[in-house]
Amino acid sequence: MCDNENCYKLRKGGAFAINKDKKIAYVAQQAWIMNATVRQNIVFGKNFDQQWYDEVIEACALLSDFNQLTAGDQTEVGERGINLSGGQKQRISMARAVYSDSDIVLLDDPLSAVDAHVGQHIFTNCIKGLLKDKTVVFVTHQLQFLTDCDYILVMKDGCIVEEGEHRLLMSNINGEYANLIKSFHDDGESQDGGDTGKLTKMEDSRSDKVKMATYRSYIQAAGGFCIFMVVLLLILITLSAQSFANYWLSVWFKAGSGGVLVNVTYLVNQSEVVRQEISMDILDNPKLGFYQLVYTLNLLAILIFTVVKSHTFVQAASKASSNMHGKLFKKLVASPMKFFDVTPCGQILNRFSKDMDEMDSLLPFMAEQFLNNAGIFLVTAAVIASVFPFFLIVMVMATGAFILFYRLSQNGIQSLKRIENVTRSPLFSHIAATVQGLDTIRAYKKEDNFHNQFNKLQDCNNMAFFLFETSMRWTGGILDLIAIMVIVATAVFASFSSSDIVSPSLAAMALTSALSMTDLFQYTVRVTVETAAKFTSVQRIQNYINVSDTKAPPIIEERRPDRAWPKHGAIKFSNVDLRYREGLPLVLKNITLDIKSQEKIGIVGRTGSGKSSTALALFRIIELAGGSITIDNIDISTIGLEDLRSKLSIIPQDPVLFVGTVRYNLDPFDKYTDKELWTVLSKCHVKHTIQALNGQLDSFIVENGENFSVGERQLLCMARALLRHSKILVLDEATAAIDTETDSLIQETIKEAFADCTMLTIAHRLNTVASYDRILVLDNGEVIEFDTPQKLLANKHSVFSQMMAVQESQKKSAIEE
Numbered sequence: 001m002c003d004n005e006n007c008y009k010l011r012k013g014g015a016f017a018i019n020k021d022k023k024i025a026y027v028a029q030q031a032w033i034m035n036a037t038v039r040q041n042i043v044f045g046k047n048f049d050q051q052w053y054d055e056v057i058e059a060c061a062l063l064s065d066f067n068q069l070t071a072g073d074q075t076e077v078g079e080r081g082i083n084l085s086g087g088q089k090q091r092i093s094m095a096r097a098v099y100s101d102s103d104i105v106l107l108d109d110p111l112s113a114v115d116a117h118v119g120q121h122i123f124t125n126c127i128k129g130l131l132k133d134k135t136v137v138f139v140t141h142q143l144q145f146l147t148d149c150d151y152i153l154v155m156k157d158g159c160i161v162e163e164g165e166h167r168l169l170m171s172n173i174n175g176e177y178a179n180l181i182k183s184f185h186d187d188g189e190s191q192d193g194g195d196t197g198k199l200t201k202m203e204d205s206r207s208d209k210v211k212m213a214t215y216r217s218y219i220q221a222a223g224g225f226c227i228f229m230v231v232l233l234l235i236l237i238t239l240s241a242q243s244f245a246n247y248w249l250s251v252w253f254k255a256g257s258g259g260v261l262v263n264v265t266y267l268v269n270q271s272e273v274v275r276q277e278i279s280m281d282i283l284d285n286p287k288l289g290f291y292q293l294v295y296t297l298n299l300l301a302i303l304i305f306t307v308v309k310s311h312t313f314v315q316a317a318s319k320a321s322s323n324m325h326g327k328l329f330k331k332l333v334a335s336p337m338k339f340f341d342v343t344p345c346g347q348i349l350n351r352f353s354k355d356m357d358e359m360d361s362l363l364p365f366m367a368e369q370f371l372n373n374a375g376i377f378l379v380t381a382a383v384i385a386s387v388f389p390f391f392l393i394v395m396v397m398a399t400g401a402f403i404l405f406y407r408l409s410q411n412g413i414q415s416l417k418r419i420e421n422v423t424r425s426p427l428f429s430h431i432a433a434t435v436q437g438l439d440t441i442r443a444y445k446k447e448d449n450f451h452n453q454f455n456k457l458q459d460c461n462n463m464a465f466f467l468f469e470t471s472m473r474w475t476g477g478i479l480d481l482i483a484i485m486v487i488v489a490t491a492v493f494a495s496f497s498s499s500d501i502v503s504p505s506l507a508a509m510a511l512t513s514a515l516s517m518t519d520l521f522q523y524t525v526r527v528t529v530e531t532a533a534k535f536t537s538v539q540r541i542q543n544y545i546n547v548s549d550t551k552a553p554p555i556i557e558e559r560r561p562d563r564a565w566p567k568h569g570a571i572k573f574s575n576v577d578l579r580y581r582e583g584l585p586l587v588l589k590n591i592t593l594d595i596k597s598q599e600k601i602g603i604v605g606r607t608g609s610g611k612s613s614t615a616l617a618l619f620r621i622i623e624l625a626g627g628s629i630t631i632d633n634i635d636i637s638t639i640g641l642e643d644l645r646s647k648l649s650i651i652p653q654d655p656v657l658f659v660g661t662v663r664y665n666l667d668p669f670d671k672y673t674d675k676e677l678w679t680v681l682s683k684c685h686v687k688h689t690i691q692a693l694n695g696q697l698d699s700f701i702v703e704n705g706e707n708f709s710v711g712e713r714q715l716l717c718m719a720r721a722l723l724r725h726s727k728i729l730v731l732d733e734a735t736a737a738i739d740t741e742t743d744s745l746i747q748e749t750i751k752e753a754f755a756d757c758t759m760l761t762i763a764h765r766l767n768t769v770a771s772y773d774r775i776l777v778l779d780n781g782e783v784i785e786f787d788t789p790q791k792l793l794a795n796k797h798s799v800f801s802q803m804m805a806v807q808e809s810q811k812k813s814a815i816e817e
Contacts, residue, residue, distance in 0.1 A: 018104075022102075023100065023101075023102035023103050023104070023444075023445070024102055024103070024104045024105075024443050024445070025096070025097035025098075025100045025104070025105045025444060026105075026106045026108075026439065026440055026443030026444065027090075027094050027096075027097045027106065027107045027108060027110045028093065028108055028439060028440060029109050029110075029112075029139075029710050030654060030710060031081065031086075031089040031090045031092065031093035032093065032437035032439075032440045033077055033081030033092060033093070035076070035077070035429060035433060036077070037073065037074050037077070038062075038066070038069070038072075038073040038074070038075055038092060039053075039073040039074060041077065041081075041092050041096060042056065042073070042092060042095045042099050043099060044099070044100065044444065044446065045446060045449045046099065046100065052099065052101075053099065055130065056095050056130065057095060058125070059098065059122070059125040059126040059130050060091045060094050060095040060098065060122060060126055061091060061118045061121045062088075062091055062092070065088050065091075065607075068585075068608060068780070070584065070585070077092075084608075085607050085608045085612060086607070086612070086653045086654065086733065087114045087118065087606075087607025087608060088607055088608050090110055090112075090114060091114065091118070091122070091607070093110065093440075094107075094126065098126055098130050098131065100444060102444075103134060103135060104134070104135045104137070105131055105134050105135070105137070106137045106139075106443065107136060107137065107139060107140075108139045109139050109140050109142075110122075111123065111142050111145070112140075112141060112142065112733075112764070114764060118606060118607060119142065119145075119764075123145050123148070127145075128148060141743075143180060143181055146166055146181075147166050149166065150165070151163070151164070151165060152164065152165065152166060154169070154175075154177045154180070156176060162175055162176050162177050210532055210535045210536060210538075210539050214535055214538055214539045214542055215535065217538070217542050217545075218320055218535070218538050219320075221319070221320040221321075221323040221324050222317065222319055222320035222323075223316055223319055227312075227316050228316075230312060231309070231312055231313050231316060231371070232371070234305060234308060234309035234312060235309055235371050235372060235375050236375055237305050237309075238302060238305040238306050238309050238375075239372070239375040239376055239379050240379060241298055241301050241305060242302055242379075243379045243380075243383060244298055245295065245298050245299065245302065246383075247383070248294060248295055249295070252282065252291045252295070253282065255285060255287070255291070256282055256285065257278065257281055257282060257283075257285050313364070313368055314364070317363075317364035321356070321359050321360045321364075324359065324541055325352075325356060328351065328352070328356075328541055328544055331544060331545050331547060332348065332544065334551055335551065336551045336622075336623070337616075337621050337622055338580060338581045338622070341580065342581070344425065344426075344429045345428070345429060345432050346424075346425040346426055346427065346428035346429025346430070346432060347425040347428075349428040349429075349432070350421065350425040350428055351540060353428070354424055354537075355421065355537040355540050355541055356541070358534055358537040359534075359538055359541065363531070363534040363537070363538070366527055366530055367531055369523075369531075370528055370531045373523060373524040373527055374524055374528070397485075401485075402479075402525055405475075406525065406529065409475055410529060410532055412471060413468065413472065413475070413529050413532075413533050414536055416533075417468050417534070418536045418540075419467075420461065420465050420468055421536060421540060423460045423464050424461050427454070427457040427458060427461055430450075430453060430454055430457055431454070468533070472526060472530060475525070475526055475529055476526050479526065551641065552620070552623075552637075552640065552641050553640055553641070554641050554642035554643075555642050555643060556638070556640045559638050559639050559640070560639065560643055561634055565631075565632060565634065565647065566632040566634075566647060566727050566728065567632060567727075568632050568727075568758075569597050569598060569631070569632070569727040569728045569758035570595065570596055570597045570631070570632055570633075570758070571593070571595040571618070571629070571630070571631055571728065571758060571760075572593065572594050572629070572630045572631075573591045573592055573593040573595075573617075573627070573629055574592055574627050574628050574629070574630070575590050575591070575592055575626060575627035575628075576588055576590070576592070576617060576624055576626070576627035577589060577590060577625040577626035577627055578591075578613055578616075578617050578624055578625055578781075579625045580622060586625065586781055587610050587613045587781050588610050588613050588614065588617060588781045589781045589782050590782070591614070591627070591781075592627075592783070593776065593783070593786065595758060596758075597758060598755075598756055598757065598758055599758055599773045599774065600758075600769075600772040600773045600774075601758075601759065601760050601761070601772060601774055601775075601776055602761050602763060602766075602769025602770075602772040602774070602775045602776065602789070603760060603761065603763070603769075603775075603778065604762075604763060604764075604766060604769065604775060604777055604803065605777055605778035605784075606779060609778040609780060609781070610778045610781040610782075611732075611762045612653060612732055613781070614762075614778070615650060615760065615762065617629060618636075618648070618728075618730065618760075619645055619648060619650065619730075620636060620637070620641060620644060623637070631647075631728065647726055647727065647728070648726055648729075648730070649721040649724050649726035649728070649729045649730070650730040650731075650732065651714065651717045651718050651721050651729075651730070651731045651732065652717070652732050653732040653733040653762075655705070655710065655713035655714045655716070655717045656705075656713075656717065657701050657705030657708070657713055657717070658701070659701065659702065659703050660701060661695070661697065661699060661700060662693075662695075662696070662697050662698070662699050662716070663697040663698060665701055665716060665720065666680070666681075666697075666716070666719055666720050666723055667723065672723060677697060677719075677723070678697075680719040680723045681719050683719070683749045683753060684715045684716075684718045684719040684722065684746065685715065685746065686715040686716060686719065689708075689712055715746070718746065722749075722753050722754075725753075725754075725757075726757070727757055727758065728757065728758045728759075728760075729754055729757050729758070729759045730759075730761075730762075731750075731759070731760070731761040731762065731763075733763065733764065743768065747768055766800075766804050769789075770789050770804070773788065774787060774788055775787065775788070775789050775792055775800050777799050777800050779799070784799055785798055785799055785800055
């Protein structure tokens with residue numbers, strides 16, 4: 001089935017029939033890889049059959065790749081297969097489809113990411129071999145394979161324009177298919193001349209308690225210890241004012257009428273007798289206005305201090321959350337790529353979602369409850385102690401019991417909270433991976449498998465949450481016993497104390513306060529334990545902030561290059577060694593190259609040979625393990641990353657578009673006019689696609705550019721690079737997902753627009769680089785050949801010549817049959 005670039009959308013309406021009993025396998029254009037081992041990605045939940053498995057990996061040309069991986073097919077590949085090259089990911093996806101032994105196999109251009117040798121091997125041994133008795137729908141831009149297809153559909157603008165066998169379609173010399181094959185053939189002729197295998201890190205769920213450094217970091221983020229002391233002072237003043245209100249009422253009631261004598265009339269023997277007696281009405285007190293004034297001012301002070309305290313606390317808590325979020329985000333952005341290689345996205349999402357939510361909302365609430373209740377407890381204890389000094393003995397005993405119990409329980413409770421946080425990360429990773437591979441999961445009918453895995457991860461997290469909550473309930477029960485001891489002691493003192501020593505009003509006040517401590521004491525200690533548990537989220541965020549391994553600074557003031565750098569674009573690799581992480585084998589080995597200004601270099605080789613790693617080294621995405629790279633005689637390791645990367649442009653193998661408008665994706669800093677944007681879109685042959693959109697340049701692009709085809713995404717990335725017009729350009733399989741006709745036009749645009757640039761092009765379509773100044777052939781991270789294409793093609797034993805011979809034979813078979 002031959003596919004043109006505009007046929008990625010299905011028309012609405014009509015009917016589509018398929019036997020529901022038939023199993024379907026699907027290989028997406030952009031391979032979906034789970035964060036698991038290579039074998040688990042291939043077997044994909046089916047029973048393991050060693051013999052069939054060996055046949056599949058041989059047909060998909062994966063044996064040599066297994067030998068390169070640290071633990072063979074037991075190597076963990078990381079999030080989105082980050083440990084693999086584009087070709088390796090595609091072949092694993094292909095192996096998954098073949099191993100599934102499905103009746104219908106849908107292949108969406110799977111050979112675009114592999115070189116000619118491997119592509120021919122897969123087509124011969126896999127598609128024509130192991131899948132010979134299956135129904136295969138093969139969408140491709142690799143026209144050389146169409147001669148062996150039983151039936152061909154030619155699509156254009158979402159419609160089938162031709163269909164039939166290869167010979168029949170070629171007989172129509174003016175037909176769409178014949179023109180495509182002729183263009184493909186002519187285009188080729190014109191160009192002549194650690195733990196082994198373990199990748200991701202598990203989160204630390206050790207039982208160590210929250211350290212004092214965590215509390216200090218939170219206080220510093222909130223504004224420092226001065227703000228902290230101000231908040232504490234405001235809380236104590238507010239609580240003291242509230243206690244003073246109760247105290248003043250007891251004084252007021254004790255004063256009664258103030259000893260004022262009032263006339264009381266009695267009826268004795270039917271005659272009125274007037275006597276003077278002390279009034280029992282507090283309203284008769286001559287100092288009534290004074291008592292009312294003090295009480296009113298105290299209430300007003302309570303109101304003012306409560307508002308000021310609440311506002312100050314909320315501002316401090318918000319500032320702490322904002323500052324720690326900013327530090328976390330900056331630290332993650334500044335982290336080297338190896339950090340993201342070994343850290344699943346679920347762990348990062350967990351920090352920015354649940355951990356940040358607990359620090360934003362739950363922690364301030366619990367902390368305020370803790371400070372308020374601790375203050376109330378201290379004030380209440382002081383009131384009781386002022387009435388019964390001997391009560392201090394009971395309070396010391398109760399406090400000792402509280403401290404002992406807190407020390408015994410805090411480690412266990414904090415560990416349970418930490419386990420709850422840790423078990424949430426795999427859940428987030430699973431959800432993210434499921435959303436990314438939804439098409440593949442549905443095609444293989446693996447919804448139940450992923451649903452069951454989700455339930456297992458959810459149950460694991462719920463179990464930890466349940467244990468945390470039950471431990472808090474157990475804590476509350478124990479604390480009730482301690483509170484009852486305090487109440488009993490207070491009641492005993494109140495009952496056996498003389499009224500001459502303690503007035504009934506003060507005794508009642510002390511007993512009431514003691515009764516209130518039943519709930520207060522239990523809740524205060526529980527809030528203390530829970531607040532400390534919530535600080536595990538702060539600790540987890542702080543652990544990320546404190547990661548010592550960061551990438552180089554964006555700007556090094558004393559080593560900034562000239563603004564016009566690089567003027568020439570000359571690149572020199574000197575004994576360059578590169579490895580992705582410590583303990584892993586080198587992916588580039590002693591690479592030495594001298595690339596002249598404005599030279600066009602084609603980089604070819606088998607998948608996994610180190611082609612993309614060369615680009616990563618140039619951009620310092622991964623720092624060198626040895627050697628040096630200079631651009632215009634400046635060692636790139638000595639300058640800031642912003643100064644380096646702002647001068648380079650890349651069109652990656654996997655095109656990247658951001659959520660936003662087309663304009664934002666092309667010109668995020670708003671430096672260019674609309675005319676300039678339309679010009680580059682026209683040069684990249686994607687102008688008509690953007691014009692067809694409702695908002696044109698202001699049309700919205702969804703996440704990952706899913707509302708565009710892969711080929712259109714690559715064209716938009718190319719337009720972005722063309723707009724910057726950097727002196728050095730790297731193209732990493734930039735036209736792999738584009739049809740042959742558009743590819744030819746794009747190659748002409750590249751030649752014209754980047755004529756004065758130094759260009760490094762990584763390619764599997766050898767005809768796209770056959771006219772370049774020199775060809776670099778890599779194998780297993782080493783330079784095999786580096787010379788002009790004419791000299792390499794003249795040597796029939798050269799690797800490049802053999803690769804070209806394979807591709808030319810495929811083209812000839814396509815035009816001759």
